[in-house]
Amino acid sequence: MSVTSTGKYNAAEWDYIRERFTDSALKETELAILAQNAGFAWPFKGAGETPEKYIQYDFEDLQTVPGLVGKKKRVEKLMDILTETLAFDDPFSDLAHSLEAESEEDHTFQRILTKFSIDHDYPVELLHFDAAVQALIEREGIRTLIELVYFGQKTAPSDLESKDLKDFLNGLAHKDEVSIAKHIPFRPVVGGLHFVEAIGLIAETLSREAQVYLLSQTGTQLRTWEETIFEQVDADAVAADLKTASRKVLAAKAWFKQEAEELEQTFRVQGAPERLFIALNDSDRERLGLALAKHALGYLEDKKSGLLGKFFGR
Incomplete structure (x- = not known):
């Protein structure tokens, strides 16, 4: 007698999974790794233990694969892992809607x-x-x-x-x-969104000329290529870039009130604000983010004779 269901899954659902995995970039990834990422455990390890090994079989033949024979729960676990993997492999997938009610929201x-x-x-x-x-x-x-x-x-x-x-x-x-x-002020490992990361991302939107000029205002030793750019700064472009960036930093300050206060307190007591920017985990982003913070929050040294003084009356 042919097998058409395990109780939890049926042949049609397996065919759907097989079809989706045919073009998946993860079909040659070890099942043990996929299982771990999906919150499951797969009992077999090895380079050959991949989705590709199993999707070659139809639902009935799948029950005869060594390791799955007489193991209905293991077959279901395999399908659990592949179903969950598909949801993450293709964020635009309609898998949830195909296996569940169409009206159910995918969260x-x-x-x-x-x-x-x-x-x-x-x-x-x-x-x-x-x-x-x-x-x-x-x-x-x-x-x-x-x-x-x-x-x-x-x-x-x-x-x-x-x-x-x-x-x-x-x-x-x-x-x-x-x-x-790369796109939101998220702090890897620690988690959450943070003010310092927000400033770092905003600083990356500045033109190269604006970045170099800001660095020069902090007393940072410019590299040779930065000195060349600094000598050719376009005043109007720098002004427009810095105004936009400063507005965004102030908007971020309003969102991250507690962290912003912590940073400003560090500036006020002449502490070491650069320590807070270590979280960016990149020396270039750290010094650029610190320079933008000083400018946007009003802690840049008096440079009225320079371009910033000319543009912003400081």
Whole structure:
């Protein structure tokens, strides 16, 4: 008699999983690794223990594979692992809607944001994305991080104009903390969103001329190539860049009130604010972020004879 169900899964669901894994980049990844990422455990290890090994079989033949014979619960665990992996492998997947009621909301990304202590309502103007995403945000009237995530989740990959947004969603789906931190002020390992990281991302949006000029105002020793740029600073471009960046830093300050107060207190007592920027884990980002913080928060030394004094009356 043919086998059409394990009780939890049926043949049609297995065929769906097989089809989806045929083109998945994870089909050659060890099941033990996929299981761990999905919150399960797989009893077999080895390079040959991959989804590709199992998806070659139809549902009935799957029951005859060594290690699965007479092990209904193990077959179900295999399908649990592959189902969960698909949800993260393709953040735009309609898997949940295919296996469950179509009206049920897929909260995969919401759960991931919560897991990493990321504020769902973080304002989009403080995110770090390319011009295509910024245009999309304005066009669609998107105001918060979760709104942007939901928009991307409900849009087919081929219809998304920005590779930047695709990369962010894939990083989020795979819980890649480094990729996530490229676009939001997330602190890998520690979790959560932070003021220092927000300043660091804002600083990265500055033109190269503005970055170099800010560094010069902190007394930082400029590199040879930076000195060359500094000599050719475009005053108008620097002014526009710094005004925009400063406005964003002040908006971030209003969001991160407690951390902003901690940073400003460090400036006021002539402490060592650079220690707070060590969290950026990159020496270039640290010195640039510190320079922007000094300027935007009003702790830059009096440079009225310089360009900043000329532009901002300081």
